[in-house]
Amino acid sequence: MAKKNSHNNPDSSSSTGNGDQEGEGLKGNNSSDTGSRKSEHKAADWREFRAMLYLNQQSMLNKQDEAVNAESKRLGSKWAHPLTAPETGCVLVATEKLDGVQTFERSVVFLLGSGTRHPQEGPFGVIINRPLHKRIKHMKPVNLHLATTFSECSLHFGGPLEASIFLLKTNGKNNIVVDFEEVIPSLCFGSRNGLDEASGLVKTGVFKPQDFRFFVGYAGWQLDQLREEIEAGLWHVAACSSNLVFGGAHSESLWEEILELMGGSYSELSRKPKQDL
Template sequence: MDNRSNIMPKSGSLLISEPFLQDENFVRSVVLLCENNELGSFGLVLNKLSIFKLDELLEDCELTNKEVYVGGPVEQNTLHFIYCGEQLLEDSVALGDQLWWGGDFNELIGKYKSGLVDITNFRFFLGYSGWEEGQLSEELDEKTWIVCDNSHTKKIFKVAPDELWRVILKNMGGDFQVLANYPIDPRLN
């Protein structure tokens, strides 16, 4: 079964870049789709580490030495986060399978200081990936993305970022296992 169809993915789905996508922002990317509607789409690249730690970006940040990922090329001066487990923050948006997007950052810091938050269940992002109205649909028609349901979201926090693209494709089975082994540049194979 080929998940590269024109069916619009829902929030919580993963977009897996096709093996030969050359856009430097999305080479071998796994994007968590946080919002997808008729006005456009919003997602976070899950497997691109930035060079920053959270305490380098925020003054007086209690979350020292926490990795920050590049969520995408749009508005890289903004900070976003996701977490897994039970809902911890009142304004978080459910993405399915105990995966949450956003919430009040001050509430997060307060709960962290009180010992109510396991920060290993959180991932922080600079910027985001965005598509205007109809753009993601066009990219799906062009087979730029492979849509994966949210059954693999627990791997987001357990698999090394540089292995996430390959691991999810392998776990999807069938023809996707073959795609997982494609070299980045087949000319060098």
Template sequence: MVSLAPGILLIADPFLKDPNFARTVIFVCENDEKGSFGFVINRLFDQTLDSLIPDVIYPGIPVYYGGPVQVDTIHFLHQLPDQIQGGVQVVPGVYWGGRFDDVVELLNQGALDLQKIKFFIGYSGWTTGQLEEELREKSWIPSESTPSLVFESREQQIWQQALRNLGSNFAMMANFPIDPSLN
């Protein structure tokens, strides 16, 4: 079993009913004695970055719903440590945060590879022991992450692909209906 650590993915169990997390994949950024937090990487938000941040003039950059906590904040993951100063490496190839003013300036100049950065509104967070309890209840399937899956732009395929990456026992779960009673 994969241990709970920064950089793992939490794949929602196919039958998880919580509307905040049904069929989601969360990239965990921190897990310590104070709790855990990460971002839902496969749920597109209904507004773009330029509509949320007036200083961003580059249009149409997608924003993802990172989770239900502090939905008045913007966060980002990236693969651009040479361009974005101040980021924290979560795992090789994935950095969290950095100097946001620099990001806005680089975006407005068209100087960032938009395939290597993902923006989130809000985040997913757990208090000490809460996530461990949810794992015991089998709400989440932990998995190793890959930068290619974290930065996948076809968000509707991430949950299924994350399950398929776990092997044949999980691959069939990727095709389970949301509500089997409707079959």
């Protein structure tokens, strides 16, 4: 179950720096400013369009009256729906079969890479509903940027594998961020060798420290391993809006919130007590 995979550590990229626990290995983005803006717009439209199609399909299957149909056509600011297979930018929502597995029970994993583009890396992501209730300064960081620019940022437990990753909410400024990997429109990720640029973007006023979220550790699988776990019923695969991934102070209730938004039997699962294992 979600076994540790040493071959997909973000630190193992060829672009690694000193390889300490803060994490390494970012891929560059060489597209032009105009191209970045166009691709971002198309990607944003595509994800929301797919979500709208799903909601309308469910409305047609389960329609009861005109009021329900009219409501289903409004996507809303927060949305989530099931997927048939994992993809970069989706979330893995733990099922009741992971109750009792301390690291992953009731967890939501944001998949930063699906392993389909670079199969040798395997799928990997960060758990996004495990705040550590500590700020970076409490960890006494030796990195200058973490000790100064990002000292007040909160920390989250990202998974059992050793590396540190940050998410950046770009607020439509993806054309400015050239050294971070875009996961979904408005959200990129980076690691230690991106801290210099990240700090510079804060110091020049492009972003604020609260636009970043820092994770200690990550989760990773071999490609076949994740597929087998999904087939065994350990994970529900879903797409959701970016404001759920990069939520506020209530991330601990994200598991319930996403399942509730997915509706049907998923909504019923969100209200089930944990299994006694």
